[in-house]
Amino acid sequence: MDFLTEAAVKAVKTLYQTDLNAADVSLQPTRKEFEGQVTIVTFPLTKFSRKSPEQTGNEIGAFLEKEVEVISGFNVIKGFLNISLSDSYWINKLYTEILTDNFAEFKPNGKKVMVEYSSPNTNKPLHLGHVRNNLLGYSVAEILKANGYEVIKANLVNDRGIHICKSMLAWLRFGNGETPESTGEKGDHLVGRYYVLFDKEYKKQIEALKLEGHTEEEAKKRAPIIKEAQEMLLRWEAGDQDVISLWKTMNLWVYDGFGKTYKALGVDFDQFYYESNTYLLGKDIVDEGLQKGVFFKKEDGSVWIDLTPDGLDEKLVLRADGTSVYMTQDLGTAQLKYDDFQMDESIYVVGNEQDYHFKVLFLILQKLGKQWAKGLYHLSYGMVDLPSGKMKSREGTVVDADDLINEMEQTAKEVTEALGKVVEYSEEEKQHLYHTIGMGALKYFLLKVDPKKRLLFDPNESVDFQGHTGPFIQYTHARIRSVLSKAEPIESKKTNLQSLFPEERDLILVLTQFPETISLAAEGHSPAIVANYVYEVAKAFNKFYHEKSILQAEDEITKQFRLQLSAASARVINKAMRLLGIEVPERM
RNA sequence: GGUCCCAUAGCUCAGCUGGAUAGAGCAACAGAUUUCUAAUCUGUAGGUCAUAGGUUCGAAUCCUAUUGGGAUCACCA
Numbered sequence: 001m002d003f004l005t006e007a008a009v010k011a012v013k014t015l016y017q018t019d020l021n022a023a024d025v026s027l028q029p030t031r032k033e034f035e036g037q038v039t040i041v042t043f044p045l046t047k048f049s050r051k052s053p054e055q056t057g058n059e060i061g062a063f064l065e066k067e068v069e070v071i072s073g074f075n076v077i078k079g080f081l082n083i084s085l086s087d088s089y090w091i092n093k094l095y096t097e098i099l100t101d102n103f104a105e106f107k108p109n110g111k112k113v114m115v116e117y118s119s120p121n122t123n124k125p126l127h128l129g130h131v132r133n134n135l136l137g138y139s140v141a142e143i144l145k146a147n148g149y150e151v152i153k154a155n156l157v158n159d160r161g162i163h164i165c166k167s168m169l170a171w172l173r174f175g176n177g178e179t180p181e182s183t184g185e186k187g188d189h190l191v192g193r194y195y196v197l198f199d200k201e202y203k204k205q206i207e208a209l210k211l212e213g214h215t216e217e218e219a220k221k222r223a224p225i226i227k228e229a230q231e232m233l234l235r236w237e238a239g240d241q242d243v244i245s246l247w248k249t250m251n252l253w254v255y256d257g258f259g260k261t262y263k264a265l266g267v268d269f270d271q272f273y274y275e276s277n278t279y280l281l282g283k284d285i286v287d288e289g290l291q292k293g294v295f296f297k298k299e300d301g302s303v304w305i306d307l308t309p310d311g312l313d314e315k316l317v318l319r320a321d322g323t324s325v326y327m328t329q330d331l332g333t334a335q336l337k338y339d340d341f342q343m344d345e346s347i348y349v350v351g352n353e354q355d356y357h358f359k360v361l362f363l364i365l366q367k368l369g370k371q372w373a374k375g376l377y378h379l380s381y382g383m384v385d386l387p388s389g390k391m392k393s394r395e396g397t398v399v400d401a402d403d404l405i406n407e408m409e410q411t412a413k414e415v416t417e418a419l420g421k422v423v424e425y426s427e428e429e430k431q432h433l434y435h436t437i438g439m440g441a442l443k444y445f446l447l448k449v450d451p452k453k454r455l456l457f458d459p460n461e462s463v464d465f466q467g468h469t470g471p472f473i474q475y476t477h478a479r480i481r482s483v484l485s486k487a488e489p490i491e492s493k494k495t496n497l498q499s500l501f502p503e504e505r506d507l508i509l510v511l512t513q514f515p516e517t518i519s520l521a522a523e524g525h526s527p528a529i530v531a532n533y534v535y536e537v538a539k540a541f542n543k544f545y546h547e548k549s550i551l552q553a554e555d556e557i558t559k560q561f562r563l564q565l566s567a568a569s570a571r572v573i574n575k576a577m578r579l580l581g582i583e584v585p586e587r588m
Numbered sequence: 589g590g591u592c593c594c595a596u597a598g599c600u601c602a603g604c605u606g607g608a609u610a611g612a613g614c615a616a617c618a619g620a621u622u623u624c625u626a627a628u629c630u631g632u633a634g635g636u637c638a639u640a641g642g643u644u645c646g647a648a649u650c651c652u653a654u655u656g657g658g659a660u661c662a663c664c665a
Contacts, residue, residue: 023605031608041607043645053645079645080608121665161665275665302663311591312661319663326665355592356660382594383658419627437627449601453594454658461599466627468601468613475627483624520604532602535612546620546629588627 003068004083008040011063018048029509035075036082037509043079053079087500090508091561095494097512098568104515104575109148114341115141116154117349118267122254123167124192126261128384128399128457129351132446135581136381137349138267139447139527142579147522152341155269156333159251160276165232167191168246169225170198180253186402188257191250201225264405266439266581271340273333279324281332285368286318294367305364315360330361338372345375347525352380352452379525382454384446399459408438408463415465421588436583437471443582444470448531468535470582473573476538477584480570483550483563485586490563497561503544507565510540514572518579527580534576541569 008025012018026041042057049056057076064083065071072086097103117137120126126134137153145151171194180187202225209219220226235243262268286303289295295303295317303318317327324332337346348358358378365373386399412434425433441463448468449455465471484490500508513533521529550566553559577584 026607028604028607034608039608041646043607046645078608158665163665313590316663321663323663325663329665351659352593353659354665357665359592380593385658415627421625421627445600453601456600464600464614466614469627471627472613475625479625479628486624516604524604528602529604532612535602539612542628543630545624549624551624587625 004038004040004064007064007068008060010067011060012045012048015059015063016045016048016050020048030082032506034077034080034082035073036084037505038083038085040081040083041079042076042081057081087498087505090500090505091497093512094508094565094568098508098514098572099492099564104146104518104572106146106148106515106518108150111148111345112150112152112341112343113144113345113347114152114154114271114337114343115144115347115349116156116337117141118262118269119156119158119350120258121158121161121163122188122191122251123163123195125186125188125257126401128401128404131265131401131404131442132381132384132455133349133351134262134265134267135443135446136379136451136527138265138581139530139579140347140349140379140525142581143518143521143527143530146518146579149345149522152271152343153269154271154273154337156273156275156278158275160236160247160279162229162233163195164247164250165229165236166198166202167195168243168250169229169232170194170201171250172246173201180256186257186260187253187255188261189402191254191257198225198229261401261405264402264435264439266583273336275329278333278336279329281336282324282328282330283318283322283332285331285335286328289317289364289368292368294364305367307360307363310363312356312360312363315364317364326357327361327364330357331364334361334365334376335370338370343372343375345377346372347377347379349379349381352382354378355380377525379451381451384455384457387456387458387460399457404442405439408442409434410438411462412438412441412465412471415471416588433585433588436585437465437474437588440470440474440577440582440584441465442470443580444473444531447527447580448535450528451526470577471588473534473538473577474582474584475588476541477570477573477577478586478588479545480541480566480573481586484567484570487551487559487563490567491560492564495557495561495564497557501548503540503547504562504565507537507540507544507569510537511568511572514576517576521579530576530579534573534580537569537572537576541566541573 005022005025005027009020009022012020024044026044028039028041030036030039040057040060042053042060045060046053046056049059051059054076057079061074061076061081061083065074070086070089071083073084075082115137118130118134120130141151141153171191174197175194178190180190183190185193202223205223205225206216206219209222210216214222232243236247286295289305290297290303295305297303300320301322302316302320304314304316306314308314315327316325317331319325334346337343350358355378358380362373362376362378365376416434416437445463446455463469517529517533521527544565548562550559550562553562574584
């Protein structure tokens, strides 16, 4: 629409002898109750024309209509200049943009970005919160890729610490040597089960100690099992063979389980970082900070940074005994990532409960004079809440990722069977379809919401398959493919269609917005923008589909044109859904 | 208490850098299939955009305050 802005600038210059910046022209899509496709708001221009908004609109409209060939008409309503572009303009759009191979393809922009997401703990299976994280991270990475970035998907695995020792300890004590092989249980679930067992035993011991007259706080510290876990952590850090060996074994179980869940979710990674390798990093950065005077040392030897001038607090970056805290590690890991890849931007997909941490982390790196620190971004997303409130592992109020995936597939199966579809599919094809649809519903449900908003998930109220949902969009795609398959091969050459019906024009208009949607989504780090866009495409197509027959079109030219328009719609839907990590089926 | 985030229809959400009578879906009601997939389409009903000020020709959108909800302010990660 740049040509319109230009023409409007010219109009104002010619009519009112005023030079305008392109940014001063306010263009917007015309509301659908009015005639036209693009609207110029005339209010800001009245100070140059010194005339009423209506008169200004009429003058500019008349000028544009004469000046710009593709403008077929205009009307002015309450100071809004609605411009109609000719049907040939829109038809031309379809052929010269939408149907070309490089439509919505961006050239490499020469920038490298890392997206770190997932970052699980290896002591329990993934739950719904992780699912949101994984889907968001994957989708943002895909969207950036589509925008021309070189993308590195990274996963920082939290594979060490007291919580892993808890699982290990409980397994040693109660496990009787059972393994995923011996029980048939998914590895991450098995390990998670022992984590819960640890907690049960721990609570029991606390209660016992309280009966002996200890306070709750004392009891928590003195419980033998927690002391044992702490000892185990020390032995791990000392490199004790037995502990390390068990740790490796159990981690492998977990990775095997995670791998399956990742596969089911359709997410992947280019680079893994393990906290067992990175937890000692960052101490040289602490030295650097001390040297530069960014950090200071307290009498006890602990190292701090004073962020009170920035409206924040004092923050510990190294303990008095010289050991790391979370911040130390993250400083070191940030440096490590940059040393590895020299990326221009680095996105951390982490829940909003860590907003403060990342604010501080980025600020510290800036204060240390790291040039790359300005490319750091915390993609902060809201919690997934249940009707009962927050998910708590220990209270058993988590929605397990694997269970959820299975339930979605099951529901997809039930819905499909109730509709009496795909009876002639093989068992394998059916399974794949149910997975596609179930995951489509789940992924769309989670991604259509603005990442920063909290999300309410009611396990008792199944995710919808109708209306503003993934399956609706998948269905639209399948429907198009079905029609196309009956008419193939479709001619690729341009038809000389002369005029459009409103449904056709509206559909083309929506399709043209795809590239700018991809850009907006990347800038905003928001898959929701793509999700809401592709819904608009599906709706526009369905309306067109319902109003106009494709295969039984009035004449051959119209039929070819509609087939091409349908093919273009299917392609955009497919591509947009892929940005969300959602597959679209050929049939459903 | 300090800081940050959120508040739009009964429910779940859109609403781009301020623009026309605030839009979808679900749920409710009424319709559409001799015709390309009805997981669809059309219509009805449903709103003091949390409240109060301010900036502006114009505010759901920007600013301030208030209310409500959430997060965080650990020598946990």
